Amino acid sequence: MTANNDTSAPADISAALDAASLNDNPPPDVGADSQKLRQLTSNLSLDDDDAALDKSIDALIKQWKLCISELRQLAAAAKIPIHGLNSLLKVQQRALDKAVQKRERGLLSAANYFGIKSCCWDDRWDIVKKCSGLVSVNKEFPRSPRVPVSPGEGWLAYKDGLFQEKPISVDAVVDSGATWLKLISIPPKTLEYQVMAEGWESEEDEDGGEDGPQSEGDGLAHTEFVDSIRKIVLAAKWNHCPHLHLLLPGLREGQSEVVDRVLNFVRNRVGDGVVSITLSCADSAFLVDAPPESSGAIAALADQRDLLVGDDCRRITPVVNLDPSALTALVTDLHHGPVLLQPKAQQEIISKSILDHETDNNELVSRQDILATILLPALRGRKLLCTQSAAKYFRQLIGAISTHSEEKRALLILPPVGGERGLSREEIISELQKWSNVPIPSDLNLPVEIVQDITTEDVEPLVAAGRLPPMALGVAKDLSQLNCSVYLYGWANGMTTITGHRGIERQIQLSLATHWTRGENNPNERPPDIWHRHLGGYLIHRDKPKEWREMTGGEVPQEVIRWTHPWTTWGRGISTYGVPDTKTWPGVGHEDMQGYGRRINPWKPPGQIEDEQN
Numbered sequence: 011m012t013a014n015n016d017t018s019a020p021a022d023i024s025a026a027l028d029a030a031s032l033n034d035n036p037p038p039d040v041g042a043d044s045q046k047l048r049q050l051t052s053n054l055s056l057d058d059d060d061a062a063l064d065k066s067i068d069a070l071i072k073q074w075k076l077c078i079s080e081l082r083q084l085a086a087a088a089k090i091p092i093h094g095l096n097s098l099l100k101v102q103q104r105a106l107d108k109a110v111q112k113r114e115r116g117l118l119s120a121a122n123y124f125g126i127k128s129c130c131w132d133d134r135w136d137i138v139k140k141c142s143g144l145v146s147v148n149k150e151f152p153r154s155p156r157v158p159v160s161p162g163e164g165w166l167a168y169k170d171g172l173f174q175e176k177p178i179s180v181d182a183v184v185d186s187g188a189t190w191l192k193l194i195s196i197p198p199k200t201l202e203y204q205v206m207a208e209g210w211e212s213e214e215d216e217d218g219g220e221d222g223p224q225s226e227g228d229g230l231a232h233t234e235f236v237d238s239i240r241k242i243v244l245a246a247k248w249n250h251c252p253h254l255h256l257l258l259p260g261l262r263e264g265q266s267e268v269v270d271r272v273l274n275f276v277r278n279r280v281g282d283g284v285v286s287i288t289l290s291c292a293d294s295a296f297l298v299d300a301p302p303e304s305s306g307a308i309a310a311l312a313d314q315r316d317l318l319v320g321d322d323c324r325r326i327t328p329v330v331n332l333d334p335s336a337l338t339a340l341v342t343d344l345h346h347g348p349v350l351l352q353p354k355a356q357q358e359i360i361s362k363s364i365l366d367h368e369t370d371n372n373e374l375v376s377r378q379d380i381l382a383t384i385l386l387p388a389l390r391g392r393k394l395l396c397t398q399s400a401a402k403y404f405r406q407l408i409g410a411i412s413t414h415s416e417e418k419r420a421l422l423i424l425p426p427v428g429g430e431r432g433l434s435r436e437e438i439i440s441e442l443q444k445w446s447n448v449p450i451p452s453d454l455n456l457p458v459e460i461v462q463d464i465t466t467e468d469v470e471p472l473v474a475a476g477r478l479p480p481m482a483l484g485v486a487k488d489l490s491q492l493n494c495s496v497y498l499y500g501w502a503n504g505m506t507t508i509t510g511h512r513g514i515e516r517q518i519q520l521s522l523a524t525h526w527t528r529g530e531n532n533p534n535e536r537p538p539d540i541w542h543r544h545l546g547g548y549l550i551h552r553d554k555p556k557e558w559r560e561m562t563g564g565e566v567p568q569e570v571i572r573w574t575h576p577w578t579t580w581g582r583g584i585s586t587y588g589v590p591d592t593k594t595w596p597g598v599g600h601e602d603m604q605g606y607g608r609r610i611n612p613w614k615p616p617g618q619i620e621d622e623q624n
Contacts, residue, residue: 063123066123070123077102077132088312088315097148098131102129138181141182141184143187144184145323146321151323152177152178152248153175153241153244156169191257192257193257235272243281247536258292260292324539330506330541332394332508333507334496336545337424338407339380341549347378351444356415359562382449385508390453394459396496400495401458419445422438422442423457477502483525484525485525488521488524500540507541508541558570
């Protein structure tokens with residue numbers, strides 16, 4: 011391909027771009043030639059003549075079409091939707107259409123041109139193409155809870171309320187949620203003015219005294235530029251993002267002593283062990299190097315994304331903490347399906363339960379797909395923990411209403427204390443596979459390790475040691491002993507707690523809103539890392555068919571004999587209690603509740619009741 015000498019776009023590129031309709035097939039990848047279009051749009055000044063303006067406008071429109079076309083290719087290639095991409099495409103298409111209309115009417119001046127150019131996303135797209143694992147674009151993240159509501163109002167009143175602090179917007183979330191990209195446009199003169207306005211003088215750091223670095227920090231820390239970055243860091247901590255990549259195309263290192271000191275201050279004093287910061291200035295290789303060709307870039311952005319990372323951009327830590335609903339989801343017949351080791355009647359009951367549930371059309375994920383597509387991918391390769399209280403509650407549930415096959419799986423993932431020599435991981439997985447029609451991954455680290463509880467008495471020392479933020483004191487008092495044990499353990503140890511219990515997650519968010527206080531930047535001011543997905547955390551007892559007795563042939567087999575126990579509400583599942591942490595449920599309630607549920611009083615004729623009362 012040979013470029014024309016008059017600096018206009020090459021003829022074959024122009025033809026490809028002109029022929030590219032955003033509703034038809036996208037244009038071919040023009041690779042490095044697209045850089046020539048940018049050169050035409052980067053050197054225009056307000057004093058240029060009409061011919062130069064027309065040429066730059068035409069190049070911008072072609073460049074814009076190419077950007078939108080590549081973004082559409084990315085949307086089509088993504089295995090799961092990229093948050094914000096469809097909205098971005100709509101905005102870009104609308105802005106481009108308006109620019110084309112003005113161009114056709116001859117209404118574009120040089121001033122209009124620069125305004126239109128600022129709307130084009132191609133500069134950010136060139137940056138994003140250098141990354142991989144794109145999760146979201148133009149994403150807003152909170153850095154505080156929402157405004158608290160009174161106890162009587164609950165979640166519905168809370169979920170759409172305003173945040174106590176203004177959310178932070180980032181340009182893209184890449185590396186499968188591990189990195190935020192944020193473009194900050196600030197010229198060096200503005201930054202220098204902000205520093206001098208705070209009273210900082212460069213020679214204060216040269217005296218070698220103890221007050222030099224501190225004086226510098228006092229001045230630099232209160233500039234608008236540094237303050238805005240601190241807010242982004244707080245939002246990253248609140249959302250458990252470990253890395254910020256800040257793009258500073260208006261600044262260059264080595265040209266201003268003031269700018270260099272501010273950048274060093276941000277690198278060394280604003281970032282910390284929780285959130286690291288990378289700065290890319292105008293002369294950095296990340297911004298200077300040309301982006302890769304679009305087909306390879308799109309493949310990296312779409313294919314290298316962790317599919318477990320959803321719209322919340324939350325990643326799962328290498329060590330995970332399982333709550334009882336996650337443990338239950340690992341063993342229930344509803345997820346493993348019928349197996350040959352079960353009696354035929356039980357296999358039919360399981361199949362009927364799964365079929366009935368699918369026809370209800372109430373679930374986000376089919377029951378038979380929860381293990382294969384959500385829970386097992388989230389657990390494989392990670393160390394699995396649960397607290398003593400979670401293990402005790404889970405075993406109570408299994409001992410009360412489980413089937414024989416559910417009990418066998420429970421003994422494999424959480425063996426009894428003081429039993430015989432434990433099986434190896436390979437032996438556990440092999441045995442578990444016999445009781446499941448879902449493939450069990452070989453890197454599932456079983457059995458689950460049981461760890462010490464965290465009680466309300468432990469919270470204050472953990473806050474003093476900096477392992478928990480001060481608001482944990484109030485949150486712990488709002489939770490039952492079980493939930494305090496489970497969620498504060500993950501919170502204090504910086505690990506993800508996996509749950510299928512939407513009610514408890516919401517209750518914790520309501521409690522955080524109540525006990526969070528605005529104040530000095532607290533490095534530990536972060537909420538617990540809770541990874542909630544629909545896991546269907548209940549045993550088959552909850553959703554067994556109404557006609558299950560008839561399906562057994564009239565005689566209840568031993569495999570399901572626990573279903574005949576006189577309990578009514580026990581076993582409806584940890585994720586289906588309605589209002590979490592009521593005082594009427596063991597584990598979720600208080601220790602003064604000794605029974606598993608509410609017994610059914612045997613039915614008696616009205617006359618017999620009156621005789622007994624007399």
